[in-house]
Amino acid sequence: MRQPDIEIYLKDTDVDHKQVAAWLAEALGTCSEWTQKGLTWKCLAGNIPVTWLPKAVGKWNSLYLESDQTPWDDDIACARAAHAALQVEVRCAPGSWSEEHGEEDADRWIRISADGEEEITWRTQ
Template structure:
């Protein structure tokens, strides 16, 4: 089932490299507009939010649309790793407000080692 939006976390990437990748994947990326700590742009028809250091050294990339080439976070994360060669993490099945803390700590890690499920405690 297609997710309504996509959110992935990238290590050691910057929004300019992300913009180039998104331009190739989704359509021309508008210049990034900084608002506080957040950067926003449009990639094709998809609103994009980039939050540097959202979780420690990890940067959040949020695509606010279901009109992407990726059905879910994992396929987007795999494409991001292939294009950018940086470790990427995402929720295994999308995220829901009602899920338990234990479920919330389950993440998929995409790296040179492949795809694996990990425990990542993101809450303080």
Template sequence: MRQPDIEIYLKDADYQAVSAWLEAALGPCTPWQRKGQTYKCQAGDVPVTWLPNAVGKWHSLYLESATTPWEDDLACARAAHAALGVQIRCAPGSWDESQSEEDADRWIRIDTDGESEIIWRTG
């Protein structure tokens, strides 16, 4: 089932490289606009938010649309890792408040060693 939005976390990636990848995948990017700690742009028809150091050295990339080429966070994370060569983390699926806190700490890590499920306490 297609997710209504996408969020992945990237380690040691800069937004210029991310911009180039988004432009190739989604279409032309508008210039990044800084709003407080976040940066926003539009890639094709997709509103994008970049939050540097959202969790330590991890940067959050949030795509606010169901009309991306990726069905879910994991598909996007795989594509980002392939394009950028950095470690990516994403939720294994949608999570909502009715699920346990422990489920919120389950993440998929994608790096040069492949994919693995990890416990990542972000809160």
């Protein structure tokens, strides 16, 4: 089932929003000029609203695509594509998460890196 939006986390030391914009331009369409409000950067990639939050969780940058009209059905598909295109470690939730799933499920993540793909426990709070 297609997720209503996409959120992945990219390792900070390896990538910045300009590299992400180049990848998104290929995948989604030309990126508008980035605008910055506080620490948050925003643009449109094609017609998809994009938010980039550097160091959202420790050394990890958040990439949020606010649409269900991306080429990816879910966070994992997007994370795989980001890793392939950018050659950086990417983390994402294994599926949609909501409060009803409980705190333990909130710490379940998929890690995609040069070592492959694995489920990890990542305590983000």
